[in-house]
Amino acid sequence: MPALLTIALQTPRRVAFVDITTEVERARRELPLAEGALLVYVPHTTAGVTINENADPSVRADIEMTLDRMVPGDLPYTHREGNADAHVKASLMGASVTVPVAGGRLLLGTWQGVYFAEFDGPRRRQVVVVALPARTD
Amino acid sequence: MPALLTIALQTPRRVAFVDITTEVERARRELPLAEGALLVYVPHTTAGVTINENADPSVRADIEMTLDRMVPGDLPYTHREGNADAHVKASLMGASVTVPVAGGRLLLGTWQGVYFAEFDGPRRRQVVVVALPARTD
């Protein structure tokens, strides 16, 4: 059985929080992992991953807006590719989340979803999911 | 033996960094885990978890103050529940920390403690602790 799986996605805009909860749950089933944790890892430097509210999409819009305020696009950056803000936001969100798994299901909280955080799209992107088993003795 | 344990806590204010280091160490003993890492996971969307200074409580006050400056409560948020700032702060701190374990103890640095970061309390909250064993062959 595989130790990890890859999820491919197409992001729709320059900045977008894309719900990948269903894809992460499918990866858990296919690995499969019953007890432990899933590492959800983004191998890019202008995107990250975060866990937040799954019900009201306005929360994602508010995170985008606040990150833009904290990391404006027009600061005197030295990186010349025009996406320095995307690199900074990627480090603020982080390159991975780790989600507990028990009884064969993701232990996300009631209101939690997993979001791919695109900061320099639209692009084809990948997410790596690794099964980390808990002790079962 | 269980693969994970849950810590329950009551947070005291709207915004509060609650020291849960003792509870995390107790979870390590009860699981028990001797070598590997503990995943400390917050299943909420208006709270997070972070590792920082365990000696001087003013550090937590300074983190609260700086996060308030970065994510003010009165921005033109679209989320209508009055806690949009709490969601943004939760993603900035993150939903989990992972702490090394060796020789049957948490490898926290001398000055490190584990803090539940409440941004929309006071509330009853939970923290999930998962034992991830290291290779022992």
Add this chain to the structure above:
Amino acid sequence: MPALLTIALQTPRRVAFVDITTEVERARRELPLAEGALLVYVPHTTAGVTINENADPSVRADIEMTLDRMVPGDLPYTHREGNADAHVKASLMGASVTVPVAGGRLLLGTWQGVYFAEFDGPRRRQVVVVALPARTD
């Protein structure tokens, strides 16, 4: 075989992003880990670790500049040691990253490197690396 290894480093300035990718890869070989994930953990409270662009050093300079703008050194902090900003930045970057390992190599993206994020140097620092194996049955 050991479950974890420690990397020692000397940081060069008060604020510096030090590339530790080579040291992390060496730790992977020495542990050794073929399939799973490496936890890269910083046991300090005025430094963190992040994953970002490995090609253009201006990206690290831009992250330093933006963090300084978000967390200025001259806010009315209550922590009296003159390094309150360093504590806040440490929590924003985080105390650990977790990197997938498959086929005996780190699954960092093409442009990703692992950076020790010093915010109160120059100092002697340590990084703990823990091997977390994937399921291999």
